[in-house]
Amino acid sequence: MAFESLTDKLQNIFKNLRSRGKLSEADVKASLKEVKMALLEADVNFKVVKQFINSVQERAVGQEVFQSLTPGQTIIKIVNEEMTALMGSETTEIPLKGNNEVTVIMMAGLQGAGKTTTCAKLAGIYKGKGRRPLLAALDVYRPAAIKQLQVNGEKVGVPVFTMGDNVSPVDIAKAAYAHAKANGNNILLLDTAGRLHVDEEMMQELADIQSAVNVDSTIFIVDAMTGQDAVNVAKSFNDRIEIDGVILTKMDGDTRGGAALSIKAVTGKPILYVGMGEKLSDLQQFYPDRMASRILGMGDVLTLIEKATAEIDEEKARDMNQRLKKADFNYNDLLTSLNQVRSMGSITDILAMMPGMGNKLKDVDVDESQFTQVEAIINSMTPAERENPSLMNMSRKKRIAAGAGVDIAEVNRLAKMLEQSKSMMKKFGGSGARKAMKRNKGMFGGFPFGF
Amino acid sequence: MLKIFERLVSGLKKTRRGLSSGLKRVFTGNEIDDDFYDELEEVLIMADLGVETTENIIEDLKVKENELKIKKPADLQQVLIDTVKAQMDTDEEAYSFENKVSVVLVIGVNGVGKTTTIGKLAAQYRSAGKKVIIAAADTFRAAATEQLAEWAKRSGADLIAGQEGSDPAAVVFDAVNAAKARKADILICDTAGRLHNKKNLMEELRKISRVIDREFPEAARENLIVLDGTTGQNAVVQAKQFNDIMDITGIIITKLDGTAKGGIAIAVQAELGVPVKYIGVGEHIEDLQKFDKDSFVDALFMDEEEEEAAE
Numbered sequence: 098m099a100f101e102s103l104t105d106k107l108q109n110i111f112k113n114l115r116s117r118g119k120l121s122e123a124d125v126k127a128s129l130k131e132v133k134m135a136l137l138e139a140d141v142n143f144k145v146v147k148q149f150i151n152s153v154q155e156r157a158v159g160q161e162v163f164q165s166l167t168p169g170q171t172i173i174k175i176v177n178e179e180m181t182a183l184m185g186s187e188t189t190e191i192p193l194k195g196n197n198e199v200t201v202i203m204m205a206g207l208q209g210a211g212k213t214t215t216c217a218k219l220a221g222i223y224k225g226k227g228r229r230p231l232l233a234a235l236d237v238y239r240p241a242a243i244k245q246l247q248v249n250g251e252k253v254g255v256p257v258f259t260m261g262d263n264v265s266p267v268d269i270a271k272a273a274y275a276h277a278k279a280n281g282n283n284i285l286l287l288d289t290a291g292r293l294h295v296d297e298e299m300m301q302e303l304a305d306i307q308s309a310v311n312v313d314s315t316i317f318i319v320d321a322m323t324g325q326d327a328v329n330v331a332k333s334f335n336d337r338i339e340i341d342g343v344i345l346t347k348m349d350g351d352t353r354g355g356a357a358l359s360i361k362a363v364t365g366k367p368i369l370y371v372g373m374g375e376k377l378s379d380l381q382q383f384y385p386d387r388m389a390s391r392i393l394g395m396g397d398v399l400t401l402i403e404k405a406t407a408e409i410d411e412e413k414a415r416d417m418n419q420r421l422k423k424a425d426f427n428y429n430d431l432l433t434s435l436n437q438v439r440s441m442g443s444i445t446d447i448l449a450m451m452p453g454m455g456n457k458l459k460d461v462d463v464d465e466s467q468f469t470q471v472e473a474i475i476n477s478m479t480p481a482e483r484e485n486p487s488l489m490n491m492s493r494k495k496r497i498a499a500g501a502g503v504d505i506a507e508v509n510r511l512a513k514m515l516e517q518s519k520s521m522m523k524k525f526g527g528s529g530a531r532k533a534m535k536r537n538k539g540m541f542g543g544f545p546f547g548f
Numbered sequence: 549m550l551k552i553f554e555r556l557v558s559g560l561k562k563t564r565r566g567l568s569s570g571l572k573r574v575f576t577g578n579e580i581d582d583d584f585y586d587e588l589e590e591v592l593i594m595a596d597l598g599v600e601t602t603e604n605i606i607e608d609l610k611v612k613e614n615e616l617k618i619k620k621p622a623d624l625q626q627v628l629i630d631t632v633k634a635q636m637d638t639d640e641e642a643y644s645f646e647n648k649v650s651v652v653l654v655i656g657v658n659g660v661g662k663t664t665t666i667g668k669l670a671a672q673y674r675s676a677g678k679k680v681i682i683a684a685a686d687t688f689r690a691a692a693t694e695q696l697a698e699w700a701k702r703s704g705a706d707l708i709a710g711q712e713g714s715d716p717a718a719v720v721f722d723a724v725n726a727a728k729a730r731k732a733d734i735l736i737c738d739t740a741g742r743l744h745n746k747k748n749l750m751e752e753l754r755k756i757s758r759v760i761d762r763e764f765p766e767a768a769r770e771n772l773i774v775l776d777g778t779t780g781q782n783a784v785v786q787a788k789q790f791n792d793i794m795d796i797t798g799i800i801i802t803k804l805d806g807t808a809k810g811g812i813a814i815a816v817q818a819e820l821g822v823p824v825k826y827i828g829v830g831e832h833i834e835d836l837q838k839f840d841k842d843s844f845v846d847a848l849f850m851d852e853e854e855e856e857a858a859e
């Protein structure tokens with residue numbers, strides 16, 4: 098499903114308009130139709146889209162668009178602003194009580210949404226903040242759900258309260274609360290079974306848990322890939338058990354995630370976090386503006402950049418910066434930046450987050466083994482060779498190639514690449530190099546080669 | 549046949565109600581005009597058919613409206629039903645693997661219902677008197693093996709498992725050898741959920757597939773992708789990406805007991821040209837049905853009165 102980006106589409110519509118000088122209402126309508134299609138392709142609920150387009154139209158037919166020299170950009174800007182506003186303009190947190198009290202947080206959602214994993218991720222976050230969380234296993238229905246929570250709890254180093262699967266979830270919640278009180282735990286996270294919003298008996302169970310232990314926050318966990326039905330599900334959960342916030346899971350996929358907009362529109366409740374992977378550390382803040390661009394098909398570039406920056410060792414980066422300034426870049430530096438890129442996850446995973454890349458990756462075919470090869474070559478060098486690339490000569494190259502088990506041409510290629518980037522750095526000179534470095538750092542961990 | 553229909557009716561109750569009440573409204577109008585097609589578009593998109601499939605259906609309907617000189621919306625309804633039915637045809641050949649010595653590989657993204665579906669499938673094959681082995685090749689998710697072990701117990705199938713974190717291809721290798729040695733009729737392999745844009749995880753799947761091809765070439769191969777019925781347009785992308793790794797031979801749509809319209813089944817079928825073979829309509833062992841296009845489409849487009857009569 099290789100879709101043209103919305104920006105491209107709108108620019109096409111407006112391409113010939115500038116010579117005519119003026120935008121008509123019909124032009125605006127045509128462009129809003131494209132916006133509508135983009136939102137529908139992103140799984141935003143049809144009714145939500147309709148309302149949304151109406152509100153954008155009101156603004157768009159105002160002076161703003163008509164006077165603009167770049168009407169396409171202006172419409173995108175309005176759409177983006179309206180969406181960000183709708184999605185909540187700042188990031189929110191789950192309110193916590195003081196350290197001497199127990200804050201009770203309950204997970205709720207459909208089957209397979211990711212409650213158990215998310216619950217453990219949250220516990221890990223709170224533990225990292227110096228809190229004393231306790232996890233409680235209330236899914237007595239799905240086979241091995243309790244065991245899954247136990248294993249995850251162990252991985253994040255948070256105790257898990259269980260009573261097996263023969264006790265009612267309400268009673269487990271009560272006992273877990275008493276246990277938390279008695280053991281000085283100040284956050285109690287309740288993992289519940291997945292359930293359908295139309296299953297009255299199971300929804301009642303959640304309501305019963307809420308009143309039995311005075312749940313402070315009920316968090317609705319929802320799969321970011323959910324389609325049109327997201328509004329029904331979210332509305333039912335909110336009507337029945339009043340949710341306090343939302344966590345979107347599986348956002349590391351390539352879904353545009355329009356469900357986020359639908360859910361926000363029908364519940365008005367803040368989106369708190371997004372699940373970005375299966376690792377227990379992969380729970381991230383929710384940024385409304387990024388979500389807006391993603392839904393519009395403009396990619397999740399900001400998240401990508403953030404991910405890259407977060408993983409890079411600041412000090413090493415600074416050190417390398419210095420060397421770059423002097424155009425003194427050797428094989429050790431190359432290895433360091435290579436490892437930095439690596440530590441961000443596989444290159445393919447990272448590229449997959451780029452707009453529209455998910456589907457195109459097989460054509461691009463990033464060859465991870467190339468990295469392994471570069472690494473093998475550098476590892477076959479002596480410390481002196483790594484430090485001082487100018488030592489390189491034919492016999493050394495032969496030895497290195499044999500050591501790395503590659504063709505000598507590969508060693509040559511690498512040497513050439515290093516020389517090229519050095520001369521490039523020289524050209525940039527002092528501050529130029531720094532700027533280039535800064536730019537590169539965002540995307541590729543300071544790796545000064547284009548690849 | 550009647551039994552299947554009844555099950556579908558109860559399982560798809562919500563599905564049908566959502567779509568049919570809308571469709572009924574659309575088709576009881578007096579005129580076929582732009583408003584009519586706009587409303588039809590709304591109904592189909594709300595059912596998760598997606599923009600592209602919806603536009604294709606509407607284009608097709610417009611052509612037929614002209615060709616057949618149809619004037620009343622009600623007459624177009626039958627045309628729509630027939631068109632979708634023709635597209636969703638699953639012939640009997642689709643299930644021929646069930647009567648051969650076969651290996652069924654079950655794949656899909658996280659949480660769609662792979663493990664549960666395998667439990668249900670194993671139970672069906674067991675009650676047909678077959679010897680079934682299940683391979684626990686999800687060695688990644690915490691307690692995945694324990695979950696599958698419970699389903700093996702419930703269904704009366706043998707389980708072949710490895711350690712958490714061990715190589716899933718090695719588990720499949722062991723399972724294939726066990727299937728041969730024990731003369732099993734069907735080997736079903738569970739796999740870890742994986743997002744289709746994770747290249748290394750998709751490569752792992754390719755490796756598993758190769759092990760089966762290499763070690764058990766004489767067995768019939770069945771590659772079933774499980775899609776969550778509540779998923780939106782991403783399901784189409786999922787199906788395509790998994791299909792690039794191995795030829796998918798069938799689709800299973802789960803969670804159709806909720807209010808999701810399941811229209812994604814139509815979009816995915818259109819995209820891959822691979823039949824939907826089963827649908828999941830609940831969490832219990834008997835909540836899996838063979839996909840039946842007539843029941844499915846009739847149920848999808850049925851009026852409320854007809855629906856009550858069928859119950």
Ligand SMILES: Nc1nc2c(ncn2[C@@H]2O[C@H](COP(=O)(O)OP(=O)(O)O)[C@@H](O)[C@H]2O)c(=O)[nH]1
Nearest residue numbers: 208209659660661662663664802803828829830
């Ligand atoms: N309501 C409903 N729930 C289902 C269905 N199939 C699976 N589930 C539930 O979805 C959740 C995830 O299922 P699981 O088999 O663990 O998914 P996997 O990660 O793909 O193996 C579990 O809670 C299942 O009970 C279905 O057809 N209907």
Ligand SMILES: [Mg+2]
Nearest residue numbers: 662663686692
């Ligand atoms: Mg599973």
